[in-house]
Amino acid sequence: MWHLFAVDPVWAIALAAALGLLVGSWLTVVGHRLPRMMEHDWQQQVQAYQQGQQGDSAHHETLTSTSAYTLWRPGWHCPACAAPIRDWRRVPLLGWALSRGRCAVCRGRIGWRYPVTEILTAVLFALCAWRFGPTPIALCAMGFCAALVALSWIDLQTSLLPDVITLPLVWTGLLVNLSGALTPLPLAVLGAAVGYFFLWLLFHMFRLLTGREGMGYGDFKLLAALGAWFGLAALPGLLLVASLAGVAAAVCLRFSGHAQRGQALPFGPYLALAGLVTLFAVAGRAAWF
Template identity: 35%
Template sequence: MEARGDWLAVVVTILGLIVGSFLNVVAYRFPRGESVMFPPSRCPRCGARIRPRDLIPVVSWVWLRGRCRDCGAPVSLRYPLVEALTGGLWGLAAWRYGWSLETALGLVVISFLIALSAIDLEWQILPDELTYPLAIMVIGARLWMGPEPWWWYLGGAALGAGMLFALYWLSPLLFGKEGMGLGDVKLMVGLGAFSGLTGTVLTLFAASLAGLAVGLVLQRMDRLGEQRRIPFGPFLAGGALLSWLYGDTLMKAYFGLFL
């Protein structure tokens, strides 16, 4: 695989850490209706502006032991986690697909998915303002760059969104409660187009399995909370990225069991 570059992966990981800082700002401010560009970050307790030297991804949080330099207010572990996750996934993408359009598309999709997952975990919503642009961008990119024919990707979008819409529609009839939000359906339009037909099947399979497992564990621990539901967006995002990065390997291993 001559297209793979170790150096590319290292550089992209570092860029990903920086983009992760920005995604933290997006995920915090966007649902609160604040501008993501202005003003610069401040401590929510004492209002002190965060100094440039304290904006180094992950490192600053560890160095300051998760506290504001001015007032000592705790800074959520979520910030370094989002930065590390973005850096790690960006690096994996570059490692897997090298210097290519596929990598470029993947980096944008990963960034959307991290912001969307963080918002879904905190608010149980997937805003249209993010899922629509993701879907339009991915469909446009797939129709233009392939590498499979157009129906492969539009088929993935239709299959994925169709399955989730059926669940959204059927759950209240079958179980008497909502099993799925419309936000999940809209997210799946973009993810299905990103993954293609087989990738979409794998995405739904992995997301359901992981969602079920986590749901059962949380139920056991009595941690499901008032709403008795867990956001499904992060599982769909994880399934789609698993399928994009390792779908071929997983499929081969799976069918290898029978051949």
């Protein structure tokens, strides 16, 4: 593989890990805020529908009250008391460790998911630099990993896989494969289409036989995205890894008392895990584009 950027491999891995810490810190914000922003949008739509013909002014008041909460505003703050997080406490991982995982104001615990997400993202970015070298495909792989980490966080918390992440992931997969970086473009298109249709068909068959919904439409879109990145031939392996991981997790959760028989569990994190496994498994076949 030809390396576009003249960077020593060790430095490339170190820089990628540092970038991963920064991106991981931002992903914790995305994971926490994006579902709440979606809920605000849903409430806004419901209110707008209920207002009906009451006039544009009432709708404007609703829009103003719900649009202030974004990924950027308000600034970082404690999830318990809303106290601002300032200075060195904002440094990824180090700030959490030095404050012993507690808010400086209310002494409430700041969840372990925050440093774990930062560490996980740093490790994944370092692996991308190690496997792909200092190339454009490594940057694309880092973006892919970041999206999967964010989707896993959100799905575990809310059982949602937001379109604002899954749909761009489909298109970026197709763009990455314009020159066959990970798979030929025709196979990427087929992978996206078949991946979506297969889970869509499975969903409707399961609902017809049991009267219950076994998964959500976000899972269809996520598998379509993975198909766009890795192609049609990768779909059986993706589904096998995701299914085995899901079954193993369900057994562990049930025996540990964290899940009950018949309880619905999110499938997105296991699809994400399968995507990461596939990403690094196909690294040897990847080419610069």
